[in-house]
Amino acid sequence: MYVVIEGIDTAGKSTQLELLKKNFPNAIFTKEPGGTLLGTKLRAMALGGEAKSQLAEMFLFLADRAEHIEEIIKNNKDKIVISDRSMISGIAYANQLNLNKLIELNLIATQNILPDYVILLELTPSELKFRLSQKENDSIELRGIEYLINIQNRMKETIQKIGINYIFIDASLKIEEIEKKIEDFINGK
Numbered sequence: 001m002y003v004v005i006e007g008i009d010t011a012g013k014s015t016q017l018e019l020l021k022k023n024f025p026n027a028i029f030t031k032e033p034g035g036t037l038l039g040t041k042l043r044a045m046a047l048g049g050e051a052k053s054q055l056a057e058m059f060l061f062l063a064d065r066a067e068h069i070e071e072i073i074k075n076n077k078d079k080i081v082i083s084d085r086s087m088i089s090g091i092a093y094a095n096q097l098n099l100n101k102l103i104e105l106n107l108i109a110t111q112n113i114l115p116d117y118v119i120l121l122e123l124t125p126s127e128l129k130f131r132l133s134q135k136e137n138d139s140i141e142l143r144g145i146e147y148l149i150n151i152q153n154r155m156k157e158t159i160q161k162i163g164i165n166y167i168f169i170d171a172s173l174k175i176e177e178i179e180k181k182i183e184d185f186i187n188g189k
């Protein structure tokens, strides 16, 4: 079972993943970008802002995704794999191409493998503004609130268009309330 936690920067993914590690001790935990050896190098390049071309940046993430599917997802088909981000981020953040073209490109990278379950943590603009103000921002976060809320809307649109099992959770709820909703969703309750 391939489960992904999605959400824009600061939505609370890492916080929930730490709790999931306790609640699902036998699961494999992974992430995009950077879940493989090649991926760690691609992540540093993508987040370091080395690419001047937005298309080049998108292809760095796609290369990471192709390696991640081959090395992690395909090799653990019989286990519960829980990933921090996925092709949903890939499609939503690369907003210079249309959605159908991006879905096509991402399905090439994933060899047509889709997540079985997607959990999206959804932020309000004011909560996003507060959380970004509390940390040092990387090159993508520096693009600002409007950019990231637009990405969040694209994430929701993509998830609905692809037709996978999903839950949207208000990221401003208490950490324990979100934890319970995620656990129930994965356990099919």
Ligand SMILES: Nc1ncnc2c1ncn2[C@@H]1O[C@H](COP(=O)(O)OP(=O)(O)OP(=O)(O)O)[C@@H](O)[C@H]1O
Pocket: 007, 008, 009, 010, 011, 012, 013, 014, 015, 016, 131, 134, 171, 172, 173, 174, 175, 178
């Ligand atoms: N439910 C919550 N309520 C209030 N604050 C929260 C909640 N969940 C997480 N936070 C806080 O929000 C900040 C961002 O959380 P976290 O690092 O888990 O997000 P993230 O989605 O992994 O971010 P990024 O994608 O930027 O790595 C942290 O300071 C965290 O403590």
Ligand SMILES: Cc1cn([C@H]2C[C@H](O)[C@@H](COP(=O)(O)O)O2)c(=O)[nH]c1=O
Pocket: 009, 032, 033, 047, 061, 062, 085, 086, 089, 090, 091, 093, 094, 140, 141
């Ligand atoms: C998978 C993927 C990610 N991004 C962006 C989203 C974030 O700003 C960073 C990843 O940082 P995190 O600490 O791991 O959340 O990269 C992207 O632009 N395109 C993608 O495909």
